[in-house]
Amino acid sequence: MPAIQGPSTSRQIADAAGLNERYVREWLNTMATGKIVTYAPESRNYTLPAEHAAVLTKAAGPGNMATFARMIPILSKVEPSIVDSFRHGGGVFYDQFQDFMALWAGVNEQTFERTLVTKVIPLMPEVVAALNAGIDALDIGCGEGHSTNLLAQAYPRSRFTGYDLREGALEEARAKAASLGLRNVQFVRQDLGTLDERGAYELATAFDVIHDQAQPRTVLKNVATVLKQDGTFLMVDIKASSDVQENLEHPMGPFLYTVSTMHCMTVSLAQDGEGLGAMWGEAESTGTVGGSRVYRSCRQAGRRGPLQQLLHCPEALIRPSDGRTPPSHSVGHEFLQL
Numbered sequence: 416m417p418a419i420q421g422p423s424t425s426r427q428i429a430d431a432a433g434l435n436e437r438y439v440r441e442w443l444n445t446m447a448t449g450k451i452v453t454y455a456p457e458s459r460n461y462t463l464p465a466e467h468a469a470v471l472t473k474a475a476g477p478g479n480m481a482t483f484a485r486m487i488p489i490l491s492k493v494e495p496s497i498v499d500s501f502r503h504g505g506g507v508f509y510d511q512f513q514d515f516m517a518l519w520a521g522v523n524e525q526t527f528e529r530t531l532v533t534k535v536i537p538l539m540p541e542v543v544a545a546l547n548a549g550i551d552a553l554d555i556g557c558g559e560g561h562s563t564n565l566l567a568q569a570y571p572r573s574r575f576t577g578y579d580l581r582e583g584a585l586e587e588a589r590a591k592a593a594s595l596g597l598r599n600v601q602f603v604r605q606d607l608g609t610l611d612e613r614g615a616y617e618l619a620t621a622f623d624v625i626h627d628q629a630q631p632r633t634v635l636k637n638v639a640t641v642l643k644q645d646g647t648f649l650m651v652d653i654k655a656s657s658d659v660q661e662n663l664e665h666p667m668g669p670f671l672y673t674v675s676t677m678h679c680m681t682v683s684l685a686q687d688g689e690g691l692g693a694m695w696g697e698a699e700s701t702g703t704v705g706g707s708r709v710y711r712s713c714r715q716a717g718r719r720g721p722l723q724q725l726l727h728c729p730e731a732l733i734r735p736s737d738g739r740t741p742p743s744h745s746v747g748h749e750f751l752q753l
């Protein structure tokens with residue numbers, strides 16, 4: 416398919432995309448009236464301005480708003496069950512969200528590829544040294560295993576285990592590991608609520624996992640148990656405030672609260688869980704994790720970062736083109752925070 420750039424007619428765009436011109440034109444008119452593309456009546460040309468393309472195409476990476484827009488039809492599929500939950504409480508179980516999980520995993524995969532090995536892990540120099548020397552590491556709620564496989568590839572002397580409930584996701588993780596020729600990673604079906612290994616791992620990681628949990632305090636207690644005495648727990652979760660008033664200017668606030676209502680909170684409530692939700696936020700998450708045995712067991716060992724807590728927001732969504740400092744929630748390279 417030939418690439419097309421600059422002002423173009425609906426015919427040129429349809430031909431380049433191999434699509435029906437009439438449908439393309441109606442869609443373009445939607446985009447024009449929505450101010451996403453511009454329209455020049457004399458030439459009948461449509462244009463996607465460069466500053467719009469920067470957040471609407473693959474070039475935006477994990478901050479591609481077009482990817483997030485795909486969540487809308489996916490989440491709409493569970494709308495009747497969510498409406499029912501509004502009336503009667505309870506929630507919607509994970510197994511009704513297959514497309515959502517795959518799409519979200521793809522978003523996270525891009526973030527991992529850009530930041531996990533090069534920016535996140537180096538925030539913990541002693542962990543980098545240990546990983547290079549060779550340790551046992553656990554990735555809880557690993558999903559499709561993108562984070563686990565990347566770490567296994569980057570640190571071949573260490574051994575990695577990914578735990579998740581969803582066998583389909585684990586199969587994908589295993590297939591990817593095989594395609595990469597990795598021999599230092601395994602993926603196992605395991606409920607985090609019933610973890611009972613003792614002192615088995617030097618490092619445990621949780622990417623976008625804890626706020627979904629039905630019983631997050633039990634999971635954190637279990638993490639403390641599986642960690643060695645001087646182990647490190649790295650939790651990455653959504654960057655937000657626990658107080659809604661501080662999220663009023665959050666550029667992703669409406670989107671993230673929506674995803675929370677229709678996925679993160681409801682999967683927890685479906686299991687009679689706490690329903691923390693995606694916007695659990697820094698204060699409450701620090702309180703919960705900081706008060707757990709994960710924190711204490713690591714702190715007793717006198718490590719610099721007893722709790723390595725990173726709060727993150729999907730990368731670089733709104734980066735003002737005029738060079739102004741982005742609002743604090745909108746990130747870019749600043750989305751990492753210890």
Ligand SMILES: C[S@@+](CC[C@H](N)C(=O)[O-])C[C@H]1O[C@@H](n2cnc3c(N)ncnc32)[C@H](O)[C@@H]1O
Binds near residue numbers: 523555556562623
């Ligand atoms: C939002 S996804 C994150 C997946 C992956 N870490 C990532 O960043 O792409 C949360 C994951 O936690 C898993 N999960 C939730 N509760 C779990 C539990 N009790 N035991 C094991 N896995 C669980 C889900 O199946 C899902 O794959």
